[in-house]
Amino acid sequence: MNILLIMINALNSQYPPIGQYNIVDYYKKKYPDRDVNFDVKVFSKLNGMKILSLLKSKKYDVVGFGCYIWNLSSILPFCRIIKKKFRDIALILGGPSITYDEDEQLELLRKGFVDFLIIGEGELTMMNIINKLYLKEDIKSSNIKIEGAVYKSKNNEIIKNLRTKDNIVDLDEVVSPFILHDELKSYYKKFGVVYVEGSRGCPYKCSYCAGSNPFFRCKDNDKIVDELKTLVKKGYSNFSFLDGTLNYNIERTKTLFKKILKEGLNINIGFELKIELIDDELLDLMKKVGVNNLEIGLQTSNTKTLKLINRYHDEVAFSKNIKKIVNKGISSVIDLIIGLPGEALRDYFNSLNYCFNLGNLNITANLLKLLPNTKLYSQKDIYGYEIDVNNLNKVVLSNTMTKEDLIFSQRTIFVIRRFWSMESMKFKNVIRNIVNEKFQGDFAKFIIILTNHIFMSNHVQDVLSMKSKEKIEYLYKQNLSNSNITNQNKDIG
Structure with a gap:
């Protein structure tokens, strides 16, 4: 039996596939002699052509995707494509974004584009699914229960098996x-x-x-x-x-x-x-x-x-x-x-x-x-x-x-990072002096004014390239202060 576990990372992120490897290692520990082979693949984004090419190059019996808020919206429609081309593959979705009651996920089950959803921890539930498939048991019969798994029975009923304390892995x-x-x-x-x-x-x-x-x-x-x-x-x-x-x-x-x-x-x-x-x-x-x-x-x-x-x-x-x-x-x-x-x-x-x-x-x-x-x-x-x-x-x-409030707050995140969090203690002391002297200790007001100035003046790219000394020079050059607020309509309480 050949199993492919896929991790699709978020943009600009390369988080290691820890959950996928935990599933592999736990299974091999429990069943070291079984002819079950695992491949773990990581993609920086969902590359449909590469994944389909991978599925053509080797006969996989099971394919599992780790689903998160950054990749769920691309994985769900891709499941339809996989199943149309490889109907015999058992397709499994797990991860934090898989739930018991999301309509789109359950609809994929009903229509046969996904075979199993795993809710919560994956090691034991995945092991049990693999074993049933390996032994060619009728996994979708009414008398078989796999805790933590959701699937469609033979009579098209969606079976939701809740997890209990007996179905969690010993860390x-x-x-x-x-x-x-x-x-x-x-x-x-x-x-x-x-x-x-x-x-x-x-x-x-x-x-x-x-x-x-x-x-x-x-x-x-x-x-x-x-x-x-x-x-x-x-x-x-x-x-x-x-x-x-x-x-x-x-x-x-x-x-x-x-x-x-x-x-x-x-x-x-x-x-x-x-x-x-x-x-x-x-x-x-x-x-x-x-x-x-x-x-x-x-x-x-x-x-x-x-x-x-x-x-x-x-x-x-x-x-x-x-x-x-x-x-x-x-x-x-x-x-x-x-x-x-x-x-x-x-x-x-x-x-x-x-x-x-x-x-x-x-x-x-x-x-x-x-x-x-x-x-x-x-x-x-x-x-x-x-x-x-x-x-x-x-x-x-x-x-x-409002939407405008949240857009503005997103901009302040950029400014806080560039003019505070990513900088040294010495730099922070300079900012603290500026805030105390010019803004009466009101850090938020300093951030609001600086955010408006940077974005209204189209200085974002300039700020991105600035070194620490250049940032301080920029602040003094702009002569930002509590007394020169113009068009500031943000309620700061």
């Missing part, structure tokens, strides 16, 4: 693909990072996040350390944890870092954390173990919005611990989401000022993306959301933000 059995597949070294050489899975899902239930897995669990700390040791021996040294919240259990995180230190591993580590859940001991361990990149999810400083999206926030602990991180000199980025429920443009600007006042942290702002299988996705009509399915499901309209 201690999942080995890093970077250990088993040397071809992934090319990703490391290009992007300089190895992704490590210390847990799966997230213990929190933020309404916008697809990581809110009801079967959250962790890999054993000793297993993680053993993997890191093996990866270091293979020449890797920079690691990023895929965990939604690595420090959800502060004592477990301390133990993990102590074990890494005991092994004497000379590595760099990055991860997402809940900033409220650190203390001085953990902070010291983070510095010693080589933590050099932290991602801190604020999303918004608006407490009402945080409640709407089911996100807990302790403002006092948040501010206190952020300042500790800054003082330790650990590079950190704080995340904001534009367009959350009930938020207007002024709420985003208030959040910008809140972040600026915390210290010289990098700030990353992104438009809200409505992800399938999330609570907020099911609430899109309540908040008047319209999304662009051809652009990562980004919100383009809501009850509280």
